[in-house]
Amino acid sequence: MASQWTRVRNRGRTWRAGRILTKYRFVVQYRSDGFSGWQVQKDRPTIGGTIEAALTRITGETPSVVGAGRTDAGVHALGQVAHFRLQRSWPVDRLLKSLNGVLPSRIRVLRLSVASNAFHAQRDAQRKRYVYRVYNGPILSPFLEGRVQQVYRPLSPEAMQEASALIVGTHDFTGFTASASQVRNRVRTVFVSRWQRKGRHFSYRVEGDGFLHHMVRNLVGTMLQIGLGQRPARDMIMILESRDRRLAGPTAPARGLFLARVWYRT
């Protein structure tokens, strides 16, 4: 009798699987130490893969987790947004608590809610903010290790500020993207691009409607050359106009980069 009932219930769930799925969205913070970035990979621990495994452990289902941005290895997040779907409905408070109970402490889900079925964390993102942190000095605090890029020689905040302002607006960012990028449309709009400085701590904030692969790190790598006096600020425009990646500076290390926030219409 029991096994008959189980079969009936399982059949019910299987049927519902193709029909009624509940979509959840969440905001997640993570320290990327020890992970091979966000995107799920075979045989490598990733942030997305670790969240999927935690969801499987809690729910018994095998949902796919889709993030707003596929952060590279070494890139941190203060407010990545992602979604997944489940067959069974869960009280959001309980699911949030269970997730943080199962996840390693380097990953914390800050908020979780039910989303409309149309919501897509990647395609619907309207604006993203990245922050890149630089420490300009010879001795880096142990408490900032792995969370900031250290530059030993003095940077000019004025030159970097001037450079950062030159990329605000709608431009083809081919010159600042990874050479291997397969994306066709490389036109993006940057709303905010500015450096802030507190003593030896520099912080770059950039907000835009989307970012190409390595775009923020290539922008920063170029602006650091400018800050060191190795090239003029106007090179930012020259690189944009050239659409030639070889003219930009080196890709700045991932450790200073944070996906800070993602905005949606709803």
Next chain:
Amino acid sequence: MASQWTRVRNRGRTWRAGRILTKYRFVVQYRSDGFSGWQVQKDRPTIGGTIEAALTRITGETPSVVGAGRTDAGVHALGQVAHFRLQRSWPVDRLLKSLNGVLPSRIRVLRLSVASNAFHAQRDAQRKRYVYRVYNGPILSPFLEGRVQQVYRPLSPEAMQEASALIVGTHDFTGFTASASQVRNRVRTVFVSRWQRKGRHFSYRVEGDGFLHHMVRNLVGTMLQIGLGQRPARDMIMILESRDRRLAGPTAPARGLFLARVWYRT
């Protein structure tokens, strides 16, 4: 010939060893992850032992490093002060740079200078500041992990502030020290004792002429009970007067504690 010269030079150094030693003092910051505290131990990595090994590697000598405070395992330092002696004189800039080049990135020497031969980092310390950080909420940022004590239930900042003020002054702190403490004189003067709060982040600052073993952590453990409404603020006075460790709250975890600063006359 060469070996004769070497012998003469070595004899010279040996002779100088008992006579003219240069004393150095330094300020050091460390993250205690993976170390068994400050004090040198056999077969266990400690912060003091790691600095001694770095000095040996750089200088070939085997100096003892003496710190202002013997921070326990898990306790961090923003500004520990220590001294050591070397037979050979070193330019301080070069020694500082070499030390940070050899030390793991969890330990950074911030400043290093030549001290008078009379200077003693532990005995001459006139005032120390400790900071204890608490996060009061259900979800701890991955960027604060291991650097803050998490308290889930709501704390009353007013009750904790009231409690902290009650220990300012000169008191016998037996009630707040580790029961196994061998120190005879347990009278200490606390100059500053106060909580600050920014949203869910609480920070306790305490400054005094000296601190007994586990004193700050026992003070915090008791004040957290007070903040949770488990006992009244006036218990601070009752525990001081009783000189009975059993009446104080539990020892708060080391991870939230930072040796922030040490003051000397010179």
